[in-house]
Amino acid sequence: MRSLLSLQQKLLPDMLEVMNKRYRVLRQLRLMQPIGRRSLANTLDITERILRSEVTFLKDQGLLEMSIQGMHLTEEGEQLLMELEPVMNEVSGLDNLEERLKEKLNIPEVFIVPGDSDVTPWVKKEMGRAAVGRLKKFQLTRRVIAVTGGTTLAGVADMMIPSSDMEGTLFVPARGGLGEQVENQANTICAKMARKAHTDYRLLHVPDQLSEEAYLSLIEEPGVKELLEIIKSAGIVIHGIGEAKTMAERRKSTLDVIDKIEQEDAVAEAFGYYFNQSGEVVHKVKTIGLQLEDLERSELVIAVAGGRSKAKAIEAYLKTGIQSILVTDEGAAKALLEGTSL
Amino acid sequence: MRSLLSLQQKLLPDMLEVMNKRYRVLRQLRLMQPIGRRSLANTLDITERILRSEVTFLKDQGLLEMSIQGMHLTEEGEQLLMELEPVMNEVSGLDNLEERLKEKLNIPEVFIVPGDSDVTPWVKKEMGRAAVGRLKKFQLTRRVIAVTGGTTLAGVADMMIPSSDMEGTLFVPARGGLGEQVENQANTICAKMARKAHTDYRLLHVPDQLSEEAYLSLIEEPGVKELLEIIKSAGIVIHGIGEAKTMAERRKSTLDVIDKIEQEDAVAEAFGYYFNQSGEVVHKVKTIGLQLEDLERSELVIAVAGGRSKAKAIEAYLKTGIQSILVTDEGAAKALLEGTSL
């Protein structure tokens, strides 16, 4: 027995097309609301007139409302969009991709959002939403959640929504200062998430360059020592995965570090560790905080990374054998699976 | 969580309309194939041009083929139509009707086909198809199937299809001659079904008017006696339900019988029995064959009757408490349920 969708595909072949078009409009609107027709049409890469027809239709259906600030989803629109998500994933074959990727990478769960964050930046927000969605399924009261930096994690922070489930939860940065731009630092993101979720956070202020003695004395400081204990006991870890080279440059690493990374063929980076294609640690940024081995004690590890360009890094990192949940995008997922057949 | 169909109804409201249109075309074509556009358009009550668009579309989808004799469904079309049936029933709310009817009439199973056989005669064939479909789910090898007469049962016979499952099955008429037109007599229908199913049948030739002595001596005849045993042991019974008055007239009953029937407020008729609104037997045609009490020993009793006009008869008959499966049409079903709210 075929599924209803495949029957409809035969009986109304262009239905899926229209359905997808309207789904994309709603999904994009959710990300950018309130927003006007012209801008929305631009990001969706369709003409204004065509978007206009869709929008008036969706308005008539009560799924969105117009106002002087722009359009926004109604309650019903939000609801519909939520229920539509698994359906559209099935339609576009994403759930199929998820299954194959889960097997290939040997990890318990994979979430794929449509698009490629290399091409369209807002896909990062969709990944963020997916990550938060997955997080919500977990028992969250009185938990410690450790987060890292990066633009992707910033996207996760954007999508964080307050919920009574998160009462008493504490956000902490996974590791100390890993010099990046302020808005992408773990500390910043940590604070942002906590503020969005209406819960507490603690920050870890550690200078980037640190002498051995200073390091040793710092971790003996009462305040720092206590926070370190909390971080290492984090039950939930959410982190990004970066390309080794890009990360090294972005952090303004010294030349010998960059040389070392290139020498050892490092391709992936995650919370200060650099990995080669086999998932072996080839370098580690000297800072305090969560260590790789601490992850094994965590109950939930969510890796968020997307974009075709990050495929190799994702694959390398997951070879470490960490039982992590992966949230990625279509672009990365396809690149990862193409890698198989090469 | 809403069903996929209700989501789509919100996102593509006219989808269902189109879907239903194409479904109707396919369904009607199945009944009348091979047939041309003009005749088909006529029975569907749509213009030829509109049907033409649909037909060319369906042809492109490989669901039907054109030939000089007319159009016919392809293998794939048949398949799709079959799979589409439960979906469309859900869409048009028929499965909802089925549930409510099952409860109201207190019987184990109800099948409803779209349409009203009072208005469009070919709906009888749809009922026939549904009845045969239900029959097929049963273990059929080496069974005795008793059938009655009537135009509805003639429709069932039309839809009978051979299948290896029916090997060794024997068709018999439920009761002796109940004077009707030849093509609607139990004997004729019995033979037709057996021929369609490629199995055996036995006929019961008994004159309509019979004196008491003749009757007594007849049932002692070896051949007749043996067949009677077989009929009474029938595991499966398929019968129609008629309106009392109509049946009495059609059988050219004597005036005192018609008087009696009117006097006793008989409304329903089934294999020679007349029932009043409470399901009590008020008259019985004097002929040999299956008796009402024999039904209780049958494993499967299927009553087939449709058309708004037969609603009262159906209700009355099922008040006898027989655990019968009912195959009916939308017209009768709705009339039956309206009766509740009056």
Add this chain to the structure above:
DNA sequence: CTAAGTGGGACATAATACGTCTCAGGAAAA
């Protein structure tokens, strides 16, 4: 105050759907 963004209206044109008529051919009835 300005500039950029908002929704809404208007209108011409392109694309599509649909009604209507015609025709050649094959099958079955006469």
Add this chain to the structure above:
DNA sequence: TTTTCCTGAGACGTATTATGTCCCACTTAG
């Protein structure tokens, strides 16, 4: 055999719809 009916296919004009294009009045952030 002839005739009649039904078949699919083509053609064409018109009504309807979809879409591209431009303009306008208004709000708001800078």
